[in-house]
Amino acid sequence: MTALVNRQWLLARRPSGLVSEADFKWNEAAVPELADGQVLVRTLCLSCDPTQRGWMSIDTYLPKVELGEVMRSSGAGRVVASKHPAFAAGQLVQGLVGWQDYAVVAAGKPGALMPLPPGVPIETALGALGITGITAYFGLIDVGKAKPGETVVVSGAAGATGSMVAQIGKILGCRVVGIAGGADKCRYLTTELGLDAAIDYKSEDLAERLGETCPKGIDVYFDNVGGDILDAALGKLAMRGRVVICGAISRYNEAAPGPGPKNYMNLLLKRGRMEGFIVLDYLPRVAEAILPMAGWLAQGKLKDRVDVQVGLERAPAALARLFLGQNEGKQLVRVAE
Numbered sequence: 001m002t003a004l005v006n007r008q009w010l011l012a013r014r015p016s017g018l019v020s021e022a023d024f025k026w027n028e029a030a031v032p033e034l035a036d037g038q039v040l041v042r043t044l045c046l047s048c049d050p051t052q053r054g055w056m057s058i059d060t061y062l063p064k065v066e067l068g069e070v071m072r073s074s075g076a077g078r079v080v081a082s083k084h085p086a087f088a089a090g091q092l093v094q095g096l097v098g099w100q101d102y103a104v105v106a107a108g109k110p111g112a113l114m115p116l117p118p119g120v121p122i123e124t125a126l127g128a129l130g131i132t133g134i135t136a137y138f139g140l141i142d143v144g145k146a147k148p149g150e151t152v153v154v155s156g157a158a159g160a161t162g163s164m165v166a167q168i169g170k171i172l173g174c175r176v177v178g179i180a181g182g183a184d185k186c187r188y189l190t191t192e193l194g195l196d197a198a199i200d201y202k203s204e205d206l207a208e209r210l211g212e213t214c215p216k217g218i219d220v221y222f223d224n225v226g227g228d229i230l231d232a233a234l235g236k237l238a239m240r241g242r243v244v245i246c247g248a249i250s251r252y253n254e255a256a257p258g259p260g261p262k263n264y265m266n267l268l269l270k271r272g273r274m275e276g277f278i279v280l281d282y283l284p285r286v287a288e289a290i291l292p293m294a295g296w297l298a299q300g301k302l303k304d305r306v307d308v309q310v311g312l313e314r315a316p317a318a319l320a321r322l323f324l325g326q327n328e329g330k331q332l333v334r335v336a337e
């Protein structure tokens with residue numbers, strides 16, 4: 001086992017603005033011997049998540065990655081060796097494997113390592129039926145309390161989480177309007193995913209288009225981006241509208257917090273509710289989301305779009321794609337077949 005070479009990306013410095021390869025250092029190390037309770041995992045596929053930008057800089061719901069540590073990342077892999085009774089060599093698993101070929105995981109910690117659902121492709125397990133899908137499901141249904149006939153607006157709508165929110169909204173019988181960057185993404189939302197309308201925030205007047213597409217106001221605004229888009233959506237809130245604060249990718253590269261939304265007080269006037277959530281709180285209830293979503297996927301009601309970059313070397317560039325809007329669906333990095 002010690003003969004295995006572990007290729008890794010270590011965090012070299014705190015990033016300024018957009019992440020770049022220079023924020024990381026390529027390293028090759030030996031794979032350590034396993035201690036009791038540990039599992040050795042061969043990384044097969046990495047998930048790229050905007051939250052990794054925060055992990056590189058500041059303490060959030062997890063402590064920041066220390067300089068010189070392997071870059072934290074969720075992903076999937078195959079167990080090579082195990083000193084934990086719940087895992088055996090050959091098994092497919094998912095967890096925080098990091099940007100490296102081999103991860104030694106202390107499998108006893110809650111949520112550290114989970115078996116992949118049987119028969120589910122790795123890309124789906126990391127996307128539609130993984131953290132992405134669970135975030136969308138509970139965010140829209142549990143936090144947003146979306147009901148049939150209501151108007152749901154989702155930002156980052158062509159992205160991994162947003163496209164799941166949009167489709168679940170349609171399945172629930174809501175009117176769904178998506179906000180995304182560029183004509184191609186907007187066309188995908190209306191023609192492929194069947195949304196009622198899509199708004200290109202890069203070329204259209206957002207406030208005007210929200211007024212046109214949501215004549216009765218917004219009942220649920222699912223926010224993935226924050227900033228000016230959140231502000232525009234707050235301005236169109238319906239009476240007792242709910243704002244789901246899932247993320248704020250437009251702000252993650254800023255060194256200091258930007259000014260707050262001007263339309264914030266509309267929450268008061270409209271008796272609205274704005275609520276943040278972290279998907280990790282819902283891990284004990286995963287089956288509640290996965291069972292209906294697996295059914296919708298099988299019935300073709302839910303489309304799962306993945307964007308796969310190939311090679312561990314591509315990990316920093318793949319993460320940057322999220323902030324450049326280059327990813328078309330869930331961004332993954334395939335490390336090994």
Ligand SMILES: NC(=O)c1ccc[n+]([C@@H]2O[C@H](COP(=O)([O-])OP(=O)(O)OC[C@H]3O[C@@H](n4cnc5c(N)ncnc54)[C@H](OP(=O)(O)O)[C@@H]3O)[C@@H](O)[C@H]2O)c1
Nearest residue numbers: 050159160161180181224246247248249250277278279325
């Ligand atoms: N609360 C939780 O537990 C939880 C869990 C998972 C994810 N999240 C959050 O959910 C959001 C989406 O994550 P994801 O993994 O699904 O990524 P994603 O939507 O697949 O990719 C990110 C997308 O964000 C958009 N974007 C980037 N910079 C932007 C900007 N300045 N203004 C507006 N849009 C911008 C881009 O789309 P365009 O081309 O349309 O701009 C890009 O494709 C993130 O904010 C993430 O932090 C939260």
